[in-house]
């Protein structure tokens with residue numbers, strides 16, 4: 060589609076989504092990390108000069124480590140890469156750097172490689188950086204066990220010359236952990252509020268995010284990742300960093316023993332007072348005896364840390380999770396199924412131990428007894444639930460609308476049917492029950508878990524339709540309804556009755572129209588949802604007189620910033636960071652101009668302008684939109700504009716609006732990163748021409 064109509068916005072947006080998916084953002088960070096590249100190059104050079112002259116690069120990515128080995132003088136260099144996109148890219152890069160035919164690149168996973176099928180004989184050196192923030196997440200343990208058993212010469216020992224011995228770079232790793240208090244982490248993993256939008260939340264029961272060490276079901280992952288140094292609101296260390304694990308990649312017995320190693324327990328003196336929200340984990344990668352790379356929160360490293368949220372039964376959360384100096388935190392460390400698992404199992408105080416989570420559960424040894432006693436919400440759904448201003452704004456806007464409609468009715472009497480024949484989705488209540496005043500019909504088409512329909516139903520005289528689909532989530536809403544005195548029949552689940560989303564926007568019953576339709580406009584990542592305007596246009600036709608869609612208007616704001624951080628995450632900055640190898644033009648094909656999931660409040664950047672209104676999406680009458688309005692922005696300081704971050708003011712009605720850029724917001728922000736930074740002097744005017752997705756022409 061892009062070739063046919065290059066400026067077709069939808070296709071462009073989809074291409075960027077695909078590019079984002081094909082090549083992970085860390086490739087840019089890694090290749091721009093000149094220190095990391097230089098350290099690997101030094102270690103490889105030393106090994107090759109020390110006699111390792113046959114090399115295998117596992118997970119070559121763009122091929123940079125393989126090329127280091129070749130350049131260091133290795134006789135034979137092999138590389139393997141499991142991603143097709145990266146494999147093809149590595150072939151181009153190696154050729155462009157004059158090493159075509161000198162490095163044999165295989166499109167396969169190292170575990171499938173055999174001697175002599177894929178490489179003629181065992182190699183004396185394996186180099187790899189197949190690690191993620193939790194160290195083992197890219198399968199390095201499994202890869203190295205296989206490499207030692209099938210691809211590497213036997214390890215160094217005095218009886219053999221170095222050229223006949225095998226070794227690995229990195230030589231090993233030291234894993235550190237630290238207990239932290241951090242509100243930003245807490246609000247993504249547990250319910251922190253006892254009331255939202257006028258609804259008491261206790262009846263919701265246990266709510267957990269899908270990040271947990273203890274539960275067996277595969278819908279969870281043991282850890283999530285965060286850049287601790289960039290989290291809004293920061294974090295408070297509750298213990299000193301502790302050594303969680305040491306691993307020697309040159310000792311295959313140790314590698315094989317890792318997964319069967321019994322669980323180790325550490326007792327950590329609590330050194331700070333606060334709520335125990337999570338364990339943060341990072342590591343030092345020892346490339347060889349002399350040099351190492353660290354992913355710690357204090358380093359000015361670009362890497363994230365692994366985060367193990369403390370999942371404690373809500374009932375016991377308060378007095379146990381609040382720790383203070385003098386307490387001891389007991390943590391279990393295990394490597395079940397090749398993932399590093401850390402679990403805070405108990406707090407020791409005055410000689411007694413208070414369990415945080417059932418120790419057995421931490422090991423997943425106890426079979427999950429019966430249906431789990433909690434409900435799983437995505438992290439973004441949990442953060443939304445904790446966003447009180449969001450729910451209060453909706454509650455006030457809904458109340459205002461219902462009041463206006465009641466007043467209008469008392470003036471003109473009950474609204475007559477429009478007489479239009481439509482496919483009835485739910486017949487109005489029939490039978491002896493007193494018809495009472497006609498209810499107001501409210502439809503919530505939010506994505507994912509949303510309590511807005513229940514908030515509408517709790518206004519009274521409202522029949523609310525929720526688009527919540529999962530039975531577990533519907534059960535939570537029903538429990539909340541009962542606990543908050545909302546009659547059962549005031550809340551219906553819509554998607555169970557209709558086959559497709561299009562039908563969702565049909566009329567509630569034979570002759571009724573909707574009083575309000577709640578749309579979900581902005582994705583958590585910071586972008587407007589696709590097809591929003593089409594949905595709004597359809598929804599508007601289904602409103603009764605005086606009815607409203609929420610929000611009625613979205614205003615997009617942006618500003619000019621100078622941010623090296625965003626540049627380093629978006630494109631390789633020339634040949635210098637990549638040891639002089641010509642890699643940038645190849646990997647930069649996958650640069651995407653729009654960066655999402657940003658925490659703009661903590662992004663290192665210089666503001667080069669005030670925030671300005673970029674464009675308006677008027678959902679109540681689409682033809683009022685300025686789709687390609689030009690905006691002029693005046694530079695408030697001199698510098699290089701590298702990006703235009705943007706966010707939204709969501710207007711529910713004339714008086715009530717909420718921003719997607721504030722500390723309670725569950726939304727992250729997005730930014731357009733310029734292809735070429737633009738030098739500006741204070742006072743310069745910059746023209747931002749924006750189409751559907753903001754493009755920058757200056």
Ligand SMILES: CCc1ccncc1CNCCCCSC[C@H]1O[C@@H](n2ccc3c(N)ncnc32)[C@H](O)[C@@H]1O
Pocket residue numbers: 085089117118119120139140141142145167168169170188189190191192193197198202344352354362363
């Ligand atoms: C301080 C390092 C650091 C710390 C914290 N966070 C990130 C980093 C940076 N490292 C990220 C690399 C992570 C991705 S691994 C790099 C490339 O290797 C490929 N692969 C992975 C396993 C594998 C295999 N067995 N056989 C062949 N290919 C394999 C992947 O397809 C990927 O393209």
